[in-house]
Amino acid sequence: MTGTKSILVIGGSSDIGHATALRYAREGWRVTLAARDIGAAQRNADDIKTRSGTETSVVALDVLQTGQLGGFVAGLSPLPDTVVCVVGELGDQSRAETDPGLAMQIMRTNFEAPSLLLELFAQAFATRGSGTIVGVSSVAGDRGRASNYYYGAAKAGFSQFLSGLRNRLALAGKVRVVTVKPGFVRTRMTAHMKLPAPLTVQPDRVAEDIFRADVTRPRDVIYVARRFRLVMAIICALPETIFKRMRI
Amino acid sequence: MPAAALPAPVPSASNPGGIGLSGWGNYPKASSELLAPQTPTGARDHLLARSGVIARGAGRAYGDAAIGTQSTISSRGLNRMRSFDAATARLTVEAGVTIADILAVFEPRGFFLKAVPGTKFVTVGGAIAADVHGKNHHRDGGFGTIVDSFRLALPGGEIVTCSRSENAALFAATLGGMGLTGIILDATLRLLPIETAWLRQDTRVAGNLDAAIDQLESSASTTYSVAWIDCLARGAALGRSLVYLAEHATRRDKDTLGPDLETFPSLRTSRLAVPELFPGWLLNRASMRVFNELYFRRGAAHPGTPRLVHWDPYFFPLDAIADWNRIYGRRGFVQYQCVIPLDRARRVLAEILDRVSRRGDASFLAVLKQLGEGSGSMSFPLRGYTLTMDFPVTDALFAFLDQLDALVVDAGGRIYLAKDARQSRATFESGYPGLAALRDIRQQIGANSRLVSHLSARLGI
Ligand SMILES: Cc1cc2nc3c(=O)[nH]c(=O)nc-3n(C[C@H](O)[C@H](O)[C@H](O)COP(=O)(O)OP(=O)(O)OC[C@H]3O[C@@H](n4cnc5c(N)ncnc54)[C@H](O)[C@@H]3O)c2cc1C
Ligand SMILES: NC(=O)c1ccc[n+]([C@@H]2O[C@H](COP(=O)([O-])OP(=O)(O)OC[C@H]3O[C@@H](n4cnc5c(N)ncnc54)[C@H](OP(=O)(O)O)[C@@H]3O)[C@@H](O)[C@H]2O)c1
Numbered sequence: 001m002t003g004t005k006s007i008l009v010i011g012g013s014s015d016i017g018h019a020t021a022l023r024y025a026r027e028g029w030r031v032t033l034a035a036r037d038i039g040a041a042q043r044n045a046d047d048i049k050t051r052s053g054t055e056t057s058v059v060a061l062d063v064l065q066t067g068q069l070g071g072f073v074a075g076l077s078p079l080p081d082t083v084v085c086v087v088g089e090l091g092d093q094s095r096a097e098t099d100p101g102l103a104m105q106i107m108r109t110n111f112e113a114p115s116l117l118l119e120l121f122a123q124a125f126a127t128r129g130s131g132t133i134v135g136v137s138s139v140a141g142d143r144g145r146a147s148n149y150y151y152g153a154a155k156a157g158f159s160q161f162l163s164g165l166r167n168r169l170a171l172a173g174k175v176r177v178v179t180v181k182p183g184f185v186r187t188r189m190t191a192h193m194k195l196p197a198p199l200t201v202q203p204d205r206v207a208e209d210i211f212r213a214d215v216t217r218p219r220d221v222i223y224v225a226r227r228f229r230l231v232m233a234i235i236c237a238l239p240e241t242i243f244k245r246m247r248i
Numbered sequence: 249m250p251a252a253a254l255p256a257p258v259p260s261a262s263n264p265g266g267i268g269l270s271g272w273g274n275y276p277k278a279s280s281e282l283l284a285p286q287t288p289t290g291a292r293d294h295l296l297a298r299s300g301v302i303a304r305g306a307g308r309a310y311g312d313a314a315i316g317t318q319s320t321i322s323s324r325g326l327n328r329m330r331s332f333d334a335a336t337a338r339l340t341v342e343a344g345v346t347i348a349d350i351l352a353v354f355e356p357r358g359f360f361l362k363a364v365p366g367t368k369f370v371t372v373g374g375a376i377a378a379d380v381h382g383k384n385h386h387r388d389g390g391f392g393t394i395v396d397s398f399r400l401a402l403p404g405g406e407i408v409t410c411s412r413s414e415n416a417a418l419f420a421a422t423l424g425g426m427g428l429t430g431i432i433l434d435a436t437l438r439l440l441p442i443e444t445a446w447l448r449q450d451t452r453v454a455g456n457l458d459a460a461i462d463q464l465e466s467s468a469s470t471t472y473s474v475a476w477i478d479c480l481a482r483g484a485a486l487g488r489s490l491v492y493l494a495e496h497a498t499r500r501d502k503d504t505l506g507p508d509l510e511t512f513p514s515l516r517t518s519r520l521a522v523p524e525l526f527p528g529w530l531l532n533r534a535s536m537r538v539f540n541e542l543y544f545r546r547g548a549a550h551p552g553t554p555r556l557v558h559w560d561p562y563f564f565p566l567d568a569i570a571d572w573n574r575i576y577g578r579r580g581f582v583q584y585q586c587v588i589p590l591d592r593a594r595r596v597l598a599e600i601l602d603r604v605s606r607r608g609d610a611s612f613l614a615v616l617k618q619l620g621e622g623s624g625s626m627s628f629p630l631r632g633y634t635l636t637m638d639f640p641v642t643d644a645l646f647a648f649l650d651q652l653d654a655l656v657v658d659a660g661g662r663i664y665l666a667k668d669a670r671q672s673r674a675t676f677e678s679g680y681p682g683l684a685a686l687r688d689i690r691q692q693i694g695a696n697s698r699l700v701s702h703l704s705a706r707l708g709i
Contacts, residue, residue: 043287043328050329050339051353188286 004054006030006078010117011086012058013040015187016136018047019203020084023211025052032080034072036062063087063113064105073120082214083121084134085114089151090189096150103150110154115161122165125175132214134178135162136206139223142181142232145248166220178213179221182206183228201225269320272573273310275580275641275669278702280316286325288342288433292401294321295431295698302701303427305371306346309378310583311669312702313426321431323373329353330434337439338396343373343432348567350439351559356512359439360496360559363391366615368564373432378666379424379627382563383472383494385619386631392423392623398435403698407433421682421689423624426665428699428709429689445512446497446556447472448505457487457598461633464491464618471495472562477614479637482605486598489616497556506556515560576640584649585628585636585664587619592659593633600635600652607648609639625682628664636667646670665703676707683709 007024009017012033021031025048035041038060045056061072091106118133125131140148141155159179166177184190184200206224213219223229235248266279282304285291295301300318307314314320323344330340337359341350347361348368354360365380374380376398381390397411400422410419422429454460460475467473472494481488495501502509566572573581588596597616604614615636619629628634639645653675656663662679663671677683686709690696703709 040287046330047328050332050341053357191284191286 004028004030005081006032007082007084008032008034008076008080009084009086010034010061010063010114011088011136012044013037014086014189015203016182016185016206017084017086018044019207020086020210021056022048022051023204023207024082025049025054025056027211027215028052028054029081030054031056032059032076033057034059034061036060063117064108066113066116069113069117069120073117073124079124079128079131081130082132082134083118084136084210085118086136087114088136088138088155088189090148091151093146093148093150106150107154107157110151111157111161112154114158118162118165122169122175122177126169126172129174131174132176132178133162133165134180134210134214135159136180136182136210137162139181139183139228139232143236143243163221176214176218178210178219180206180210180213180224181222181228181232182224183231185224199225199228199231269304269307269315270580271310271312271314271669272308273581273583273669274573274576274578275582276312276702277580278312278315278317281319282322283319284322284325288326288399288401288407291321291323291326291431291433292405292407294319295401295403296405299698300700302699302704303343303373303377303431305344305374305377306369308365308367308370308374309666310581311667312706313378313665313668314374315702317700317702317705323371323431326373326433337441338436339439340434340436341372342434343376343398344371346371347375350437352515354439355442355445355559356514358442358512360442361437362388362394362440364563365391366564367567368560369567372435372437373427376423376432376435377425377427378664379622379624379629380666381617381619381622381629381634383474383492383617385617385629386468386473387471387620389620390623390627390629392627394438394440395423395623396436396438398422399433400430401433402430402693403695404693417685418689418693420623420625421686424622424627424665424682425624425686426626426703427701428686428695428704429693430695430699442496443499443511444497444502445559446502446506446509447494447559447562448497448501448554449492449494449557449562450554452491452493454487454489454491456481456485457489457601458594460487460489460491460616461594461597464616464633467491467493468618473618475616477601477616477635479601479604479614480608482602486605487601487616494557494562502556505554509556513558576638579641581638581640582645582649582669583636583638583667584652585634585667586652586656586661587628587630587632587634587664588656588659588661589630589632592661596655596659596661597633597635599655603648603652604637609642625685626665626680627682628662628666630662632661634664668703671707673706673708 007029009021011017013035025031033041033045041058045058049056089109096103137159138155140152141159144152162179169175184195186202209222209224213222265281267282268277269280270277283294285294298319302316304314304320304322326342326344328342332339363382375391379390379392399409401407408415452463454463464473470493475489475491477489617634619634622629657678
């Protein structure tokens, strides 16, 4: 395809997905938002179109319906230049401890379903010979904590999946994989939480960093805010005997 | 009211989960539960489930208008744009979208807003609810005149479309109605095509109040006009001002006056921040005299010759200083804004200025503007002159302002609700003949006891 590039955001109803799509749209990229809540995605798509003047569309997708993922990817025409998956669910950790159904849903939403979906994009992009896959994981996947270990474990799985996928695709050299690890972002997911101001960013910061890592200054793994790389390095360096007694 | 007593915020019943809220003046502060819906229907659902609730936009109203007695519904999550039709210049946006947002997106495409207040950090909902006025109100009318329609969530949960032809009474009561008819969810506005980002500004010096009013009067056909008054000048120089007149610069104006300038330069985003709560004593008489002197001289340096000024510093000079309201310290400040009908304006404004100059603690912010008629039944503007000043809150302030109110009431004027934190019910009732219509509508839509701000409780709306 020549001319305009296009981006597909999986999880287009989210604040980070909205901000990311808008960032690309400002550079003239065509935008498609996939979401299970099609009304919410349409609201974001209209906003992006009004602000940027570029074409937008929405498409329905529930990633947990894993049987439909193959048909979804096969039905995309054209195949986007970049796919960004922001699907995730923080979930209620303490409830998940006694509700295996919820625990499974958190693990499937953050790890299983996004991985299955992005594998399909990897194949389609490899066949075409180009493309970028952006997976939004989390710093929560860098070390398991009492307050969100189902979420964190699933994000850890997703980060490792992206790492392996990147390794496989890099050998062919055509398709790129970017892992995004946000720390604290002011979104619907964290609206009810008190976040430490110096470490908290707005969704458009994540969007800016994703765009940069994909387009202007290619990177493999990014932390947003960047200082989280150091924060997580310290947290990961703590011996387990000490870490297990901490409340962080 | 006894001279030393500060009007206490209306006490809210025990308010679990409440946080301290105030307006831009940091006075008064009151506890209210702050709700942050992320969608228009979410805002409606909060409204349906609560009493003693009011909408809040960017919190730029100075007093107690955007603080619910029980709960306050923030519109900040309603920040999506819906659609734009370049052929008709019609823009539909959710109510939490700010004027800054609109200008950032549409100014580079050659569109502006025909009515803007002195800060761009207000929401569309707040601009409608106060029917805000700009420097061209006497000629072009206020924000209400650029609103085609809006959707309003009523206390009973219905969402109705209001325009001049549909639910017209509700439309009129909501323009200037300070959120007391429901929550505005979104609105369709008409943008103003512009040729450049520049204003062609002409500055005139006026030696006293009469000269300033003469200048404003004789330039009534100029689109934008405003006089900045040096509040500390006294005697024969009382009301000494700089009068700023301006028109949107055409492309030809720009080519003549600033051939090297870009037509739509990108905005500089660098901002100067005022440190966390500046002590109030810095605003004493001496420091303000120096400030006013400098301001007056700087403006007087090039009077009479038109020059190009970018719209951002022209319309929004204070926006360059983030959180400037903190310079008044913890006790906060009151912005006093009255309007006096044309025929009484000279005499009454001179009297007010005289009292203010003798008191000597008004701020650098004394602004004189012409106004025309407002669009809504509760709109502040009426044909006349409006004067705006800031006063740091002190024990003696409120009795003093009550005296000014008496002059305003006597002249058939009124006090702006978007700035008010302290006027009495009697002052309010005498100034707003549209109150009966608002009360009727509130009765009809079941707003009484449901939509209640500290302002409406204080004024008995
Ligand atoms: C520096 C500065 C300069 C100013 N200059 C001017 C000026 O030149 N002219 C002028 O007219 N005003 C001026 N103002 C006042 C300001 O324009 C108004 O107070 C405006 O209403 C503020 O909008 P907001 O979004 O901050 O609303 P808020 O302050 O949050 O709320 C103001 C009122 O609007 C209501 N409201 C807000 N959102 C909604 C909604 N979605 N639905 C229903 N009701 C709602 C609230 O209930 C409240 O009654 C100025 C203010 C500042 C700080
Ligand atoms: N906010 C933070 O501080 C933070 C920090 C680190 C990482 N992250 C990650 O950033 C990403 C975006 O999060 P956010 O903060 O913007 O919160 P969010 O709005 O809750 O985003 C989650 C998104 O995932 C979608 N989703 C969930 N299950 C789905 C399913 N089965 N099928 C399709 N879509 C599904 C949601 O759609 P619905 O609208 O339909 O629910 C929503 O769009 C997430 O992966 C999150 O884990 C966020």
